[in-house]
Amino acid sequence: GENVEQHPSTLSVQEGDSAVIKCTYSDSASNYFPWYKQELGKGPQLIIDIRSNVGEKKDQRIAVTLNKTAKHFSLHITETQPEDSAVYFCAASRAGYGQNFVFGPGTRLSVLP
């Protein structure tokens, strides 16, 4: 079955710097890759996603890149702000399971003022 790895597990950056989180997946048939942000005491919130027919997608300070050949995708946050501090999860769709996903283990991002 699908396996998703995520690195780093923790990440600290200075406010204004960039943060990059990387994920790899195992199933080449996966075709949809969302990213979620989870703040303390809240449910995960979808922040950006990318489909397998696209190499890059950007939404203001957030971007996601996908390398299908290497089976990895990354989240890029520029000009980080303290409110970006949270746990971030990547996910990959499970082929043949409709809208069913496997989540990575998460990255705890701390943005230091």
Place this chain on the structure above:
Amino acid sequence: SAVISQKPSRDICQRGTSLTIQCQVDSQVTMMFWYRQQPGQSLTLIATANQGSEATYESGFVIDKFPISRPNLTFSTLTVSNMSPEDSSIYLCSVALGQSYGYTFGSGTRLTVV
């Protein structure tokens, strides 16, 4: 995106008892999903609930332990039965609105079993 109301938001329960978690969505959805998030861990899918059919459980989760109801297109319940301290987790309800939208999650139920 959909708005999901999940109840209760948290509970402390005695071992051996059961807790039923409710999930209400403000729009009709075909599939609803129940996830477990153990402390400091990632999200693990428990089961997929479709209206009008039995839930589909993932490996390691069984209906006797986690019975699910899905009486209509906007509501579902998950029961955690015969609880033990190992069941202490956050339980999350989520819905998918289409291939382009991933999931929307509820705020979760934080369960502590003592």
